[in-house]
Amino acid sequence: MSDSHNPVIVEVVRGSIVESRHEGSYAVMASDASLIASAGDIDRPVYPRSAVKAFQAMAVFENGAADTYNFTPEEIALMCSSHAGEPRHVAVARGMLTKLGLGPDAYECGTHWPTREEAAYDLARAGEEPGPIHNNCSGKHAGMLALALTLGADTHGYIAADHPVQRAVASVLGEVCDCDMLTAPRAIDGCSVPTWALPLRNIALGFARLASGASLSDARRDAARRIIEAVRAHPFMVAGTGRFCTALMEKVPRAFVKTGAEGVYCAAVPHAGLGVALKCDDGASRAAEAAIAAVLAGLDVWSPAERDVLASLARSPLFNRNHFEVGEVHAVAVN
């Protein structure tokens, strides 16, 4: 990371003063690779983490796995999801495994309690323990298992960087984002698949191509369209009750957004052919949420009603343990 500081993009106010602040950078790209807007350093490599699940899902389409297993739009949305482990998410993931003829022991994503606390407490009340099916990435991993089966590869070890599944994912990412994946820094994600660090400029380009289909093969253009339609139809599957991705897409169905760990947020604006990639330097989700809403609101591609909703999502009140409003988190105008 360079010594230069990115601008403050979000402030946290308590009482009359700023209590905390978040720096970051973002790029808004058109699918012809022209830069529409930006702030901060957009050329250093950033791990997009779960924000590029749509591209990981694209690999499942072009190899025919999505059709072989007749994945429904709800299942496709779950492939692109960091879900909260609510009962409906788990049921859809389970249905995908059933189609594959596999059990949850095929998963190599690891286990954690549902990220929605109420779902976790319900599980505990029922005397149950979480399994990999509750992992927020279980839909993505079901897609990867489908891809392994379709490729005739061993399902065991599908998370390794040199497995045909991850090679297919790397191929999609490299071509859609116009990056050399052999030189991109590679690390291991929370769910144990590879994550490659790419410049925000390139990630945003990938989302612009997802939005427009431009520069994509016919198969990928079709996959992009089906992914966006699936997520638009089932925004609950992408995150969950009260989650920012779900709330934003429910309120502004013309936007496609996806969060990633460590303060990443990406977006596609299909009707305008634009892509956005944003990283909060310190990795804070609260800041990435406010900032992506503000960046989207600043684009001249919305109806007044849509813009008002996006602008309102760029500010959220802070409540304490007694539900007193004690401050707020708000995006800061950068440009």
Place this chain on the structure above:
Amino acid sequence: MSDSHNPVIVEVVRGSIVESRHEGSYAVMASDASLIASAGDIDRPVYPRSAVKAFQAMAVFENGAADTYNFTPEEIALMCSSHAGEPRHVAVARGMLTKLGLGPDAYECGTHWPTREEAAYDLARAGEEPGPIHNNCSGKHAGMLALALTLGADTHGYIAADHPVQRAVASVLGEVCDCDMLTAPRAIDGCSVPTWALPLRNIALGFARLASGASLSDARRDAARRIIEAVRAHPFMVAGTGRFCTALMEKVPRAFVKTGAEGVYCAAVPHAGLGVALKCDDGASRAAEAAIAAVLAGLDVWSPAERDVLASLARSPLFNRNHFEVGEVHAVAVN
């Protein structure tokens, strides 16, 4: 907050590159108000939040409440605590209320699930719901209720800034930290009591005085000694299983540390008469933890074994959902 940036104090590494980074500032003070070390801006006001619970507890001593109710060292440690809601924490808080002749409905701190996840799941498994007794501040609030009773004030409304309890707390903070509390920005904390923003320089001075007793009245010097002895004897009560405050004080008993929300960490070094106050600008606890360990390790007041332990706490590995080590969080040398 000024436009100037504080230095990067902590980096989060994944694979071969820095994934996220945290900026911040700190002050190390002696009790004669001399500045021993610092980084960044230490003169802008910072809400210390729960990091100054020892000063809030001091008000309970000087009014005689701690003796009237014969609070034990374990109870005194819980007054200074942001506890994890584990059964022993809850039992001690309940015992304090019993001494006061009050029930949990006297609490005005609000309710949340135990912050230690396992304790929360155990509560759910038992078919129970959390109450204010599980609030991480329930020990502090028991002390405040004791103070209200001792002052002959109404226990109802003890969280308000103009209640005699909070006036007594403000008086301690102002005198110990050498600040004018009438002009200090004031906001509402997570548990609904006031939190006043003070410069890190002054907060660190307060901790140096807590450490040394210098410039304190006899009553406060005695309270400071008893608070430090109580916390030293019961570091578990101050936080909980696996928590950073508890772990650090168990491993380095000559250090006194306390975290506060939004990236604050404070420390007192009684044997050297030093105080430390640190704020991570973005409010991240993971960064404040690594940084306070590094700042303490950098002080020339430890045995080689203590310094090694502190230095080791300034770095922590990152594990993913499969318990693979995928990176680390580490403090960055600033001076």
